[in-house]
Amino acid sequence: MRGAQQTPGGGMENAEQTEVAVNGVNEANAGSGANAGGAAGHAEGRGRGDGRRGRDRGRDRDRDSGEKEFVEKLVKLNRTAKVVKGGRRFSFSALTVIGDRKGSVGYGFGKANDVSEAIRKSIDKAKRNMVKLPVKNGTIPHEVTGLFKASRVLLKPACSGTGIIAGGPVRAIMEAGGVTDVLSKSIGASSQYNVVKAAFDCISKLMDAKAIAQNRGKSLNELWG
Numbered sequence: 001m002r003g004a005q006q007t008p009g010g011g012m013e014n015a016e017q018t019e020v021a022v023n024g025v026n027e028a029n030a031g032s033g034a035n036a037g038g039a040a041g042h043a044e045g046r047g048r049g050d051g052r053r054g055r056d057r058g059r060d061r062d063r064d065s066g067e068k069e070f071v072e073k074l075v076k077l078n079r080t081a082k083v084v085k086g087g088r089r090f091s092f093s094a095l096t097v098i099g100d101r102k103g104s105v106g107y108g109f110g111k112a113n114d115v116s117e118a119i120r121k122s123i124d125k126a127k128r129n130m131v132k133l134p135v136k137n138g139t140i141p142h143e144v145t146g147l148f149k150a151s152r153v154l155l156k157p158a159c160s161g162t163g164i165i166a167g168g169p170v171r172a173i174m175e176a177g178g179v180t181d182v183l184s185k186s187i188g189a190s191s192q193y194n195v196v197k198a199a200f201d202c203i204s205k206l207m208d209a210k211a212i213a214q215n216r217g218k219s220l221n222e223l224w225g
Helices: 002-067 115-128 168-177 192-205 209-216
Strands: 071-084 087-099 104-112 144-148 151-157 182-188
Touching: 071 115, 071 168, 071 192, 087 115, 087 168, 087 192, 104 115, 104 168, 104 192, 144 192, 151 192, 168 182, 168 192
Parallel strands: none
Antiparallel strands: 071 087, 087 104, 144 151, 151 182
8 A cells, every 4th residue: 555655646746847847948948038039139239239330430430521621729718607596607618720721721719508519619600710821832921910909929931841930829720721830929918819819810911922913913933933
């Protein structure tokens, strides 16, 4: 009787073990399927991400190629704070000079509550205020003096190899305009905004050899060999 009782018990235990094993296999299969699905989704997402990254990389490349047309130089970035009831509010102002290194240069001044927005505004204004800078053999055609309020800027032509002998604002303007050799001196107030205005006053007074030769009825070689 004891042996007969053990046989059914053993059969029940075997059945339970078999059921547990089957359930474990099913759960393992389900888990592997989920892992496979997750891996596939991850691969798909990575593929999409790579595609997006590739498209973004293409946009960045186009953006860079478009921006290489102009040289942008930040002359001054200023931060101001306004004290209010809740604390302090900050605003930023940016003075920027841009040029194509081929004789065109401009400056702009922008204000915003964010640094990048202030710089963007100044660059947009600079692009709208481009002027022509006469350049002959890497230097300016003649000596000139510009004045704006208490700032005075003196520019002199220089021989090849001299370099740009100038301070920060005037150097940025000359580099953006394509001048490689020039002598300069800033006299009076050293406010960077006033110095930039005085330097652009110099540019406005520079005479273009082609225009002068045409007005005098001579060729450019006769006027300026």
